[in-house]
Amino acid sequence: MSSQVTVGRAVDWAFAGDVGAWLARPGPAATDYTRSQAVDELSVAARKAERPVREVTRMGGDAPVAEARIVDRQGWIRAASDSMRVMTGGTDSPSNPVTGRVTGAQTGAVLAFISSGILGQYDPFADTGTEDGLLLLVYPNVIAVERQLRVSPADFRLWVCLHEVTHRVQFSANPWLAQHMSQALGVLTSDTADDLTQVVGRLADFVKKRRGGELGANDAGILGFMRAVQSEPQQVALDQLLVLGTLLEGHADHVMDAVGPAVVPSVQTIRNRFDQRRQRKQPPLQRLLRALLGVDAKLSQYTRGKAFVDHVVDRVGMDRFNTVWTSADTLPLPDEIEDPQRWIDRVL
Structure with a gap:
């Protein structure tokens, strides 16, 4: 009989937060004035981004910001x-x-590593006392990246907010999305009913196919390994989360580019330099950590997801594209992300 102890109850989350905060690298050197200015401008930019994002996405209506x-x-x-x-x-x-x-210390160490690369995040699960989630913007990282790219700070801050505010609109306009994610995460973190023999057999098959070159780049990496040790319901849940993440990130990138020229004067320069930064080669240890944490898979989500959204919106317009947000049944399937016409044929 499988244990009823979930992943969540096996971690001291408060300790994870403490360890992560202690291990986090300091932000870029900046005066109090620069930090204060960044905080104020990001707060204003997050509000300013809301209207154009709602206009482009055709979602959000007159909901409070x-x-x-x-x-x-x-x-x-x-x-x-x-x-x-x-x-x-x-x-x-x-x-x-x-x-x-x-496990709390391990989790905290991972969060500390990730924390230097996060510009912003919309958290639909944040406990804010209301039904709405929480939009977080990490100002030291924003300052660091805008310096690296040598771009206008005001433009870059608004550009970042366009992406993160799009995520807020996605979830606030479609409350079922958070529940869909939560259910998939619940399956993914549950104890598998498979016995050790089945897991070892799948893992051996994975190793054999990898050595034989039968697996693609994605299937041979960390995601392929995860599937090898997962039960079938967990594999389905993982695919659901990957597809949803690809859609959410691609949609946000599409909206950034659609809104950008009207509100961010230097948007093309920012986009070009930001994409170059995403693709730059990393040191060996950094590449290993990125692979283990799925960072490169995340970057692939931006590219593949944006291509999907660009294609569908170009073919049928934003209003009909928004059918994708109707229910879990209208979300794209894994093969439809790669071939948007199949989603159009099935859903529209």
Whole structure:
């Protein structure tokens, strides 16, 4: 009989937040004035981005605009650990204090590594006391990237907000999305009913196919390994989350480019330099960590998802594209992300 202890209850999430905050690298050197200016401009930009995003997406209507929370890296880590606790059904007290501290430290270390690369994030699971989620903007990272790219700070801050506000509109206009994600995450983090023999057999098959060159680049990497040790329901849940993530990120990138020219004067320069930054070669250790954490898979989501949204909107317009947000049945299937016409034929 499978254990009833979930992943969420096996982690000391408060400790994860503390460890992550302690390990986080300091942000770029900046005066108090620069930091204060960045915080104020990001707050204003998040509000300013809402109207053009709603106009382009045809979603959101006249719903009130919630304030964004502008945080440093430590603030993002604590918010992320709290959100992960909610997503995985965790509690304030882990089931085993000792192992909870160990897994908490591991989780905190991962969050610390990620924290230096996050510009912003919409968290639909944040416990804010209302039904709405929380839009987080990480101002030290925004300052660091705009300096690296040598672009207008005001333009870049608004450009970042266009992407993150699109995520807020996606979830606030379609409340079922958060529940769909939560259900898939619940399956993904549940104890598998498969016995060890079945898992070992799938893993051996994965290794054999990888050595024989029978697997594509995505299937041979960390995602392929994950599928090898998962039960069939977990594999389905993983595919659901990957497809949804690809759609959400691609849609946000599409909206950024559609809105950008009208409100961000230097949008083309920002886009070109930002894409070059995404594609630059990383040191070996960095590449390994990125692979293990799925960072490169995330970047692939932007490219593939935007191509899907661009194609469908170009063919049928934004209003008909928005059929995608109707229910889980109208979300694209994995093969439809690669071939948008198949989604059009099936759904529209």
